[in-house]
Amino acid sequence: xxxxxxxxxxxxxxxxxxxxxxxxxxxxxxxxxxxxxxxxxxxxxxxxxxxxxxxxxxxxxxxxxxxxxxxxxxxxxxxxxxxxxxxxxxxxxxxxxxxxxxxxxxxxxxxxxxxxxxxxxxxxxxxxxxxxxxxxxxxxxxxxxxxxxxxxxxxxxxxxxxxxxxxxxxxxxxxxxxxxxxxxxxxxxxxxxxxxxxxxxxxxxxxxxxxxxxxxxxxxxxxxxxxxxxxxxxxxxxxxxxxxxxxxxxxxxxxxxxxxxxxxxxxxxxxxxxxxxxxxxxxxxxxxxxxxxxxxxxxxxxxxxxxxxxxxxxxxxxxxxxxxxxxxxxxxxxxxxxxxxxxxxxxxxxxxxxxxxxxxxxxxxxxxxxxxxxxxxxxxxxxxxxxxxxxxxxxxxxxxxxxxxxxxxxxxxxxxxxxxxxxxxxxxxxxxxxxx
Amino acid sequence: xxxxxxxxxxxxxxxxxxxxxxxxxxxxxxxxxxxxxxxxxxxxxxxxxxxxxxxxxxxxxxxxxxxxxxxxxxxxxxxxxxxxxxxxxxxxxxxxxxxxxxxxxxxxxxxxxxxxxxxxxxxxxxxxxxxxxxxxxxxxxxxxxxxxxxxxxxxxxxxxxxxxxxxxxxxxxxxxxxxxxxxxxxxxxxxxxxxxxxxxxxxxxxxxxxxxxxxxxxxxxxxxxxxxxxxxxxxxxxxxxxxxxxxxxxxxxxxxxxxxxxxxxxxxxxxxxxxxxxxxxxxxxxxxxxxxxxxxxxxxxxxxxxxxxxxxxxxxxxxxxxxxxxxxxxxxxxxxxxxxxxxxxxxxxxxxxxxxxxxxxxxxxxxxxxxxxxxxxxxxxxxxxxxxxxxxxxxxxxxxxxxxxxxxxxxxxxxxxxxxxxxxxxxxxxxxxxxx
Numbered sequence: 077x078x079x080x081x082x083x084x085x086x087x088x089x090x091x092x093x094x095x096x097x098x099x100x101x102x103x104x105x106x107x108x109x110x111x112x113x114x115x116x117x118x119x120x121x122x123x124x125x126x127x128x129x130x131x132x133x134x135x136x137x138x139x140x141x142x143x144x145x146x147x148x149x150x151x152x153x154x155x156x157x158x159x160x161x162x163x164x165x166x167x168x169x170x171x172x173x174x175x176x177x178x179x180x181x182x183x184x185x186x187x188x189x190x191x192x193x194x195x196x197x198x199x200x201x202x203x204x205x206x207x208x209x210x211x212x213x214x215x216x217x218x219x220x221x222x223x224x225x226x227x228x229x230x231x232x233x234x235x236x237x238x239x240x241x242x243x244x245x246x247x248x249x250x251x252x253x254x255x256x257x258x259x260x261x262x263x264x265x266x267x268x269x270x271x272x273x274x275x276x277x278x279x280x281x282x283x284x285x286x287x288x289x290x291x292x293x294x295x296x297x298x299x300x301x302x303x304x305x306x307x308x309x310x311x312x313x314x315x316x317x318x319x320x321x322x323x324x325x326x327x328x329x330x331x332x333x334x335x336x337x338x339x340x341x342x343x344x345x346x347x348x349x350x351x352x353x354x355x356x357x358x359x360x361x362x363x364x365x366x367x368x369x370x371x372x373x374x375x376x377x378x379x380x381x382x383x384x385x386x387x388x389x390x391x392x393x394x395x396x397x398x399x400x401x402x403x404x405x406x407x408x409x410x411x412x413x414x415x416x417x418x419x420x421x422x423x424x425x426x427x428x429x430x431x432x433x434x435x436x437x438x439x440x441x442x443x444x445x446x447x448x449x450x451x452x453x454x455x456x457x458x459x460x461x462x463x464x465x466x467x468x469x470x471x472x473x474x475x476x477x478x479x480x481x482x483x484x485x486x487x488x489x490x491x492x493x494x495x496x497x498x499x500x501x502x503x504x505x506x507x508x509x510x511x512x
Numbered sequence: 513x514x515x516x517x518x519x520x521x522x523x524x525x526x527x528x529x530x531x532x533x534x535x536x537x538x539x540x541x542x543x544x545x546x547x548x549x550x551x552x553x554x555x556x557x558x559x560x561x562x563x564x565x566x567x568x569x570x571x572x573x574x575x576x577x578x579x580x581x582x583x584x585x586x587x588x589x590x591x592x593x594x595x596x597x598x599x600x601x602x603x604x605x606x607x608x609x610x611x612x613x614x615x616x617x618x619x620x621x622x623x624x625x626x627x628x629x630x631x632x633x634x635x636x637x638x639x640x641x642x643x644x645x646x647x648x649x650x651x652x653x654x655x656x657x658x659x660x661x662x663x664x665x666x667x668x669x670x671x672x673x674x675x676x677x678x679x680x681x682x683x684x685x686x687x688x689x690x691x692x693x694x695x696x697x698x699x700x701x702x703x704x705x706x707x708x709x710x711x712x713x714x715x716x717x718x719x720x721x722x723x724x725x726x727x728x729x730x731x732x733x734x735x736x737x738x739x740x741x742x743x744x745x746x747x748x749x750x751x752x753x754x755x756x757x758x759x760x761x762x763x764x765x766x767x768x769x770x771x772x773x774x775x776x777x778x779x780x781x782x783x784x785x786x787x788x789x790x791x792x793x794x795x796x797x798x799x800x801x802x803x804x805x806x807x808x809x810x811x812x813x814x815x816x817x818x819x820x821x822x823x824x825x826x827x828x829x830x831x832x833x834x835x836x837x838x839x840x841x842x843x844x845x846x847x848x849x850x851x852x853x854x855x856x857x858x859x860x861x862x863x864x865x866x867x868x869x870x871x872x873x874x875x876x877x878x879x880x881x882x883x884x885x886x887x888x889x890x891x892x893x894x895x896x897x898x899x900x901x902x903x904x905x906x907x908x909x910x911x912x913x914x915x916x917x918x919x920x921x922x923x924x925x926x927x928x929x930x931x932x933x934x935x936x937x938x939x940x941x942x943x944x945x946x947x948x
Contacts, residue, residue, distance in 0.1 A: 100661065100809060110852040111660055111728075118593020135934055212810035214650070214658035222642060222650035225536065225830020243769060292547075356816060359795045373536060374648035374817065374827035380792060381813035407843050416546040419642035 085403040086150035086175075087121040088143055088166055089157040092386030093180060093207070094121065095132035097154060097393050099354065102135075112398055114291050116404045121143040122166075122306040127318070148173055152400050155179040164188055171201045171326035176404060180207035180389055186281035186297045187281060189288065190415075202403060204396035209282045210365045211237060212388035214395070215383040219289050219369070227372040230233050232511055233327040235282040237363035237383040238273035241456040243323050243348070244361050245311045253308055254378040265363045265384075274447035276346040279327045287344040292417035295329075298475070301424035308348050309319035312505050315476065319462070321350035322358045326510055331419070335426055335483060343422040349510040350432060357511060367370045369512070394506040423484035430459070431484055433487075435494065436501040439473035443499045447475065450497065454490040456482040472501050516551040519837040522586035522611075523557040523604055524579055525593040528822030529616060529643070531568035533590060533829050538571070548834055550841045556582045564598075567822055584609055588836050590829060591615040600624055607637045614832040616643035616825055622717035622733045625724065626851075638839065640832035644862065645718045646671060648824035649817040650831070651803045655725050663808040664726040669763040670948055671718040673799035673819040674709035675741050676761065679784070680797050682749045683758050689744055701799045701820075711740035712782040715763045722803070724766035724782035728853035731765075737781035737860035738886060744784050746939050748855035751870065751912065755898070756788035758794045762946055767855070771862055771919060778856040785946040786868060789838045793947060804947070861921035865943035866895070868914050869923075871930065872937040878936045883911065886933065890926040892918040908937050914945070 085101065089096050101118045103110070109115045121134055122143035140146055143166055147153055153170035155177060157163045163184050167177055168202050177196065179185070185192070205293045210233070219228065234240050243258035257274070260266035272278045280300040287295040305325050316323050334341040350426045351358050354380045360366040365383025370376055381386040400411055439444050441484055444461065451458050460478040480489070487506070494500050521537065522531050537544070537554045545551045557570055558579035578580055581604055588605035591613060593599045599620050602811055603613055613632065615621070621628070621644055632639045642652045646669070655664065670676050674696055681692035693710070694700035708714050716738040723731040741761050752759050762785050770777040787794050792814045796802040801819025806812055818824040873879050880897065887894050896914040915923070923942070930936050 104661070104663070107663075107853075108661060111850055113556070144668075212807075213813060215651060215653035217658050218650035221835055222653050222828065222831040222900075224834035225540070225544060226827040227540070318517035351885060356795065359792065371648075373532070373823040373830070375821070375824050377649060377815075379813075379815060381809045385811070387809040388811050390808060391662040392658065394809070395658040396661075398659055398660035414547055417543075 078109070078111050080113065082117050083112070083404050084119045084147045084149060084151045085116050085397065086119055086153045088153065088155045088163070089263050090121045090123045090130055090139070091156065093393065094156040094390045095134050096265045096386045096390035097156065098134045098138070099409070100390055100394055101130045112401045112405070114401050116397065116401055116468050119150055119510045122146050127257070137241045141181045144169070147175065147503070150175050150178050151404055152178065152397065154397060155181055157181070159183055160187060166197055167192060167507055170197060170248060171195045174199065174201065175201040176204070176400045178393055178400055179203065180206040180393055182278070182285060186199040186284040189285070190294050195316045201230045202400060206396050206399050207389045207392035209285055210367055210379065211383040212391045213368045213379050213383065214392070216289065217239065218379065219286070220411055221361060222235035222502045223369070223371055223374060225369050226374050228369060229288055229328040229372060230370040231286050231367060232352065232357060233282065233286060233367040234324055234357060234360050234365050235367065235383065236273050236279045236325060237365055238270060239279070239325040240360060240365070241265045241363040243305060243308070243313070243325065246308070246310060247317060247322050250310065250314070252310050252491050253305070258342040259411070276302045276325060279325060279346045283327035283329055286327065287342055288415070290329055291331055291342045291419055292420040293342050294346050295421060296413050299344065299421045305348045311507070312507060316350050317360045319432070320353050320506065321509070322353060323348050323507070324351045324357060326351070328510060331424060332427070334422055335428070339420055339422045343427050345427065346425060347508060349508045351511045355511040389428065394494050400462070415494045425483070425488070427484045428481045429484070430479055430481055430512065431487055432476055432507050432509060433491070433494070433503065434505040435475045435477065436472045436504055437475055438501070439471050444475070446497070446499050447477070450479070450493045451479070451490055454493070456486050456490050474504070514545070516545050516549065517546070517841055518553050520585060520587045521552050521833065522555055522557045522582045524589065525589045526559045526566055526575070527592065527594070528558045528567045529825045529829065530592040531566045531570050532822045532826035532943045533569045533592065534570045534574070536826055536830055543605050544834065548837045548841065550837050552833065552837055553588055558582050564639055569940060572581070580605070580729045581609065585613050585858055587664045587840055588612050588614065588833065590833060592829070593617070594823050595619055596623065596847045603628060604631055607631045607635060610637065611637065612638040612640070612836045614640045614829055615837055616641065616829055618644040618717040618721060619715070619834055620633065622720040625721070626730050638836055640809045640836050641721070642832050643825045643828035644817065645721055646759050646801045646803055647819040647821060648827045649801060649803065649815050649819065650806060650828070651815050652725065654815065655722070655805070659805070659807055659810060660812050664805060665767050665808060666806040667726055667763070667765040667803060668816050669718065669722060669794060669803040670760055670796050671763045671803065671819065672709050672715045672761060674706060675715070676796060676801070677701045677799040678748070679741060679744070679759050682744070682746060683753060686746065686750070688746050689741070705859050710742050712738045712761060712780045715761060715782045718909050719763035719765055719780045719782050722763065723778055724851070726765055727767055727778045727849045727855055729778050729855040730851050731780050731857060733777060735780065738781070739783040741784045745941070748943060754788050755868070755912070757945070758789060759784050759943070760787045760793060762787070764946060768858060768863070770856065770858055771864070775856055777856045777858040779863050779874070781860060781863065787945045791947040794891050861919070861924070863920045865916055865920070866915055866948065868912055868945060869927070869939065870941040871911045871913065872908045872940055873911055875907050875938070880911070882933070882935050883913070883930070885916070886929045887913070887926055890922045890929070892922050910940070
């Protein structure tokens with residue numbers, strides 16, 4: 077047996093991911109030692125309650141409620157508790173004790189990322205977080221390393237499995253949101269309280285992380301514009317399908333010129349959008365995730381896989397543990413977050429995109445001209461007008477108006493005028509079109 | 513201006529990739545310096561003929577025919593010549609002079625990889641080759657680092673853009689191979705002599721590289737079983753489409769049990785195969801590439817993007833240059849190839865997969881029983897029998913026989929018996945089914 081050096085690994089949390097990480101560290105110990113050039117010794121697993129049931133077997137003697145002591149005796153601290161506290165305190169404690177960090181905690185990174193990166197840089201510790209976005213899908217490392225010599229211009233991500241499952245059910249089985257969500261809950265894809273997923277909070281955290289990384293700019297969570305899918309109807313999904321689109325909740329990170337200042341800026345936003353059926357993202361079904369990246373030289377790339385799941389996420393955590401341990405043994409360049417670009421952040425009102433606006437209008441001569449006039453007054457150019465699929469009762473008709481690229485603020489002003497116009501009964505739906 | 517340390521970069525070759533790398537190094541110099549923590553100084557570009565036309569502007573004063581002197585004065589040598597010689601001599605020379613290497617040379621790696629990795633390890637030099645497989649698509653780094661704590665079980669790769677373009681045209685436009693290939697040549701996707709692509713040599717080199725990396729085992733190119741697409745007919749593609757499949761040239765790398773020894777082994781092979789329309793690989797159109805990876809914990813992952821092109825490949829090369837330079841400045845763990853697993857290599861005869869066999873047979877009673885008997889004798893279990901789409905003239909009928917998983921050797925023996933049987937006019941096509 078080769079006499080490898082030891083890297084002491086502490087796990088914080090033994091939920092579905094943590095328990096799997098523990099199992100894999102123990103079961104693959106020899107193989108991992110050969111790959112790392114060091115033995116990864118699992119020194120303990122900190123939990124709140126050592127008697128709680130686990131999804132995978134963690135040897136009882138490794139469980140402890142004393143996270144503080146565990147952290148002090150470790151080279152590498154793997155934080156899989158989730159949420160802000162006590163994760164934040166533990167991670168800072170670990171950094172200050174000289175340990176490197178592996179975390180899957182998107183909420184922590186999206187809200188306290190700069191603080192953590194600064195603390196780590198101060199003491200020369202490293203912070204790895206491949207599992208925080210896209211579960212098993214390698215996306216952090218490709219953005220940070222593979223594309224380090226390129227310029228990322230845009231990221232479109234399906235980064236929340238629950239909402240993708242729900243929207244995919246609505247599209248493939250013609251279900252309502254409620255019924256699709258009930259199925260997601262039943263299959264374990266949605267939590268008892270699905271708000272964080274359905275309202276786009278989870279996706280917004282991931283958008284903040286991706287945008288910060290891709291554009292070398294601090295993008296605070298509060299600067300990520302966010303709309304969830306709770307108002308998406310069966311009719312919208314059906315209408316999208318008939319027009320050759322599918323509705324997807326997208327995390328969008330873009331390098332764009334601010335239309336006012338002409339300065340290169342960053343937009344990070346989350347909302348349900350129409351994606352054309354021919355786009356690679358349209359083929360992402362079920363609870364899967366995918367991140368579509370457009371880079372200046374590399375062109376279009378897509379990274380696809382399981383966005384959640386204990387074992388799947390554990391794979392990404394293990395990859396980070398191996399990277400961290402290799403560096404621990406050999407020294408070398410870290411992965412300090414680069415924010416050298418420090419681009420300004422763009423307000424949602426300054427974003428341009430295309431829109432499909434569905435209106436119920438009076439079915440009489442002159443109405444189309446009146447409607448077209450409203451769009452025109454606000455500088456929103458109309459690309460297509462179609463009769464809607466679901467007809468309301470007479471004397472109303474349904475119109476779907478597709479616009480060219482328009483400024484979000486101009487579209488909002490258009491909608492405001494439409495709502496107050498007497499030929500318009502309701503603005504039934506406004507949905508953006510992305511990925512063109 | 514920050515006083516960065518200098519990393520001296522030499523380019524060997526200024527073809528479509530090399531010229532782009534030079535341009536990007538010069539144009540993005542400041543941005544790259546901020547990301548690397550060192551200034552990447554392009555000290556020269558070695559070419560055979562300094563007066564030859566270039567696809568991108570390389571400053572004339574950087575061009576030189578004296579590769580030897582250039583290599584001696586460099587920290588990082590980027591080999592973009594392609595082929596075996598003089599690339600091999602230059603790379604060994606660079607390694608021995610203490611430089612790190614970035615290369616996109618799949619032929620060199622597939623044939624001389626172990627020699628190069630050993631030479632590099634001997635002097636502590638590093639060898640990066642993200643661009644050798646899948647052009648712009650990050651696949652080497654994810655396999656080596658992101659999945660380092662997981663176990664890869666199978667890779668199915670569309671790794672040759674030319675053949676994917678040809679097969680996609682045949683599928684979408686009902687073209688013959690000749691006509692689709694002519695279009696590929698016209699659009700610049702195929703070389704004047706397309707043999708290396710069409711016959712699967714290019715894909716086989718990439719399979720050797722991927723299998724070696726994924727399974728920590730030396731997989732020499734001559735152990736990669738290879739069939740090209742030159743015999744694929746319009747009728748096969750049409751028949752596949754009718755059955756819900758698309759024909760793709762796949763590079764397949766598998767961890768499997770040898771049926772004879774029951775030892776875990778590695779199979780690396782390249783051939784055209786039927787891929788079900790619902791499989792993510794079926795959605796890869798045109799000259800794009802994609803690598804589908806199945807790992808024990810991560811599950812199914814797919815990496816998609818442009819598999820070729822000067823700028824696209826340059827993006828991957830730049831990513832490697834940044835990684836190499838960061839390590840050059842900070843020291844640290846290298847990317848020495850791990851061959852610790854040293855698994856045995858499986859012969860194609862010992863591979864199991866599913867097959868679709870198309871036969872022209874006498875159209876008379878008892879024929880099906882006779883045919884079924886031949887499959888049965890060799891232990892090949894039949895899953896489905898269908899009437900073929902293109903009927904030959906009477907008294908013959910077309911049968912498509914789909915098998916369950918069967919041993920390649922057993923299927924070969926079955927086909928041999930079918931060919932010599934009097935009720936069989938011809939075995940029109942034998943094609944494997946993958947991705948299930």
